[in-house]
Amino acid sequence: MRTLAFLAAAASATYLYIGVHVIRLDPRSKAQRLFLLICLCLSYWAFWAFWLYQARTVEEARRYVMISFPAPIFFYALTLHFCLEVSGVLRRSYPAVFLLYTPAVYFLVLNFTSHVMYEDFVNTGGFWEFRLASGFGHLYSFILYYAACLLASVALLYARSRITKTRRERKQSRLLFASLLLTLILGSLEGVLLPTLTSYRSAQPAPLIFLIWIGGVWFAMLRYRFLSVTSCIAAEALANGTDGVIMVLDTALKAVMLNRKTRELAGPSLGTGTQLELGDLFAEHDPLSKELALMLDRGRSEYRCRLTMRSSKGNPCLLDARFVLVRDRFRDPVGFMLLGRPVRELNQVRAGNHITRREAEIVGRVLAGESNREIAEKTELTERTVKAHLTSIYNKLGVRNRTQLLVFLREYDLVSSPPKGRTLLVPKQPDRSALNF
16 A cells, blocks of 8 residues: 555656646647646546555545546546647537536536445455446446547547658657557556456556556657647747747648747737738738648748738738748658748838828739739728829839839839739749758
């Protein structure tokens, strides 16, 4: 008993340490937060197991089991939720999350009003013997619940190991799959099957058995960078100190990080940039998505273009942009880094030719390849007013039409080449090197 109590105390401290360590890597990650909750459940469970293994009376044993049992009840639901999140199956589906935790609430109420798995405890001298309950509403319904959660989690990890395209994620998934499957088999054999089918009596070391699963996650972190901090997060402070636009996208083309300069140009409504889509950031998001998808498919290391970055302040910002494919040490693509330079010469044109703020906005939209009708819709003006503004711009700059306007602006580095497909996406020759970390 003392040995089990000592192991339970050590397990409780281990779970707590791993959970706190993981959440400190990236508190913004939902997977990280779910894993912290898993570790807290196991730490709480092992803490009360320490006292249970040393209980002297049946009443003490029953009380410690009742106090500790909410941890395993929610642990199984949290594990399934975590695997759904890691596998990318569950994305902002609140009804599904509600259904996921509904059985846990039922068993929580049952735990405090009656019993769930154990109806009696017998001190055999060496340890407490846990007598399994009878009846579908208690023991077997809970066995179905935890088996369904863990089997679904194992299936998700197996599917992830087969579907994912990157070697790193395949190795992560295989390790997580093997460790969770081993935990499920050992826990079921030791805690349920052998006591039910044979004369074997269990001391219920379940809080210790789950060290196999958490140990598998920990090894995946150390060996394959699972749930570990990425280079883009580590370099965020450095990126915030530069004057250029720096943005990191994952392979799903969602913003992982925007540096301070990017947020200043785009406006405060973007916040930190987490989970922003390309359409939230750039006017030319459709052709840009296709180009970045080609980079992933063909392994192209770099793509250069000119983009119009959206701004909540009103005026869009024109960027000379360079997208670099980011690879990990397994040579698998993990995302893109955008290095951009705002095209500021429009301010020179405006200041030297008495261009108003509204006219400057219209010039920017002309550069983006927008027609008079599109400009009118986006600026909430009539087409007649837009034409009047354009006439004023032509007179101030000494040009007669859009073509001459673009020729004039090219001298200020505002047009790198004629607009292609009514967009300023202009590919340039990529170099042969990709950014690696």
